[in-house]
Amino acid sequence: MTGAAIFLVFAIVGGFALAGHYFSSEQRIKRELKAAKQYAIAELPESTPGKIVGVATPVERQLVSPLTGRPCVCYQVVVQEQRGSGKHRSWRTVITEDDSVPFQVTDGTGRAIVDPTGAQLALDYDGNSASGSFDNATPTEEAFLQKHGRGSRGWLLNKTIRYREAIIGVGERVSILGAGVREPDPDTMPTAAYRDGSPTRLRLMSSQQFKLRISDDPETLGSAG
Numbered sequence: 001m002t003g004a005a006i007f008l009v010f011a012i013v014g015g016f017a018l019a020g021h022y023f024s025s026e027q028r029i030k031r032e033l034k035a036a037k038q039y040a041i042a043e044l045p046e047s048t049p050g051k052i053v054g055v056a057t058p059v060e061r062q063l064v065s066p067l068t069g070r071p072c073v074c075y076q077v078v079v080q081e082q083r084g085s086g087k088h089r090s091w092r093t094v095i096t097e098d099d100s101v102p103f104q105v106t107d108g109t110g111r112a113i114v115d116p117t118g119a120q121l122a123l124d125y126d127g128n129s130a131s132g133s134f135d136n137a138t139p140t141e142e143a144f145l146q147k148h149g150r151g152s153r154g155w156l157l158n159k160t161i162r163y164r165e166a167i168i169g170v171g172e173r174v175s176i177l178g179a180g181v182r183e184p185d186p187d188t189m190p191t192a193a194y195r196d197g198s199p200t201r202l203r204l205m206s207s208q209q210f211k212l213r214i215s216d217d218p219e220t221l222g223s224a225g
Contacts, residue, residue, distance in 0.1 A: 030219065074099070075098060077144075080162050094148075115205040133160070
């Protein structure tokens with residue numbers, strides 16, 4: 001194969017990889033969030049699609065992420081195992097796990113209660129680790145594998161495994177694109193700023209027509225809330 005042909009093959013493969021990345025669901029969600037009009041929470045009209053940015057905290061209870069033990073309101077875990085050998089080596093996803101609880105987002109102007117059920121997420125997988133032939137899985141990693149009916153040991157050596165975890169951490173800034181409804185806020189005292197004496201909060205949840213988009217990617221956060 002000539003040098004030009006080799007270059008063409010690599011260019012084609014690279015092009016497919018870039019296209020796959022660009023058109024992935026996570027990248028699409030991030031583009032939608034970056035392009036959306038941003039509102040202060042107190043100013044997003046009812047039933048109007050828009051983006052809010054603020055700090056996430058639990059409403060009633062919080063979660064603990066299974067691999068890194070971080071307090072959070074949402075987590076996603078992906079475990080991949082390396083299969084094959086030589087040029088046929090590839091990664092295969094063997095475990096996916098996610099969980100979330102309702103949380104609130106505040107930005108200094110108001111607060112929104114968020115139900116993440118059914119939301120489309122584009123989170124930063126910032127909890128990364130691996131185990132392999134000469135690197136045993138940690139007790140936490142081993143327990144997580146066994147929870148899903150798997151283990152880190154092969155016939156002779158450890159399996160080559162990588163662990164990826166993404167969270168919406170307690171106190172982390174997030175961006176959310178959606179449409180919500182206004183409801184009385186029982187936890188906010190009326191002030192002169194409210195003409196009718198009834199402060200409200202925003203409630204965001206996915207619908208059949210439109211699913212919430214949620215990300216902690218810095219590029220989606222826009223101006224500080």
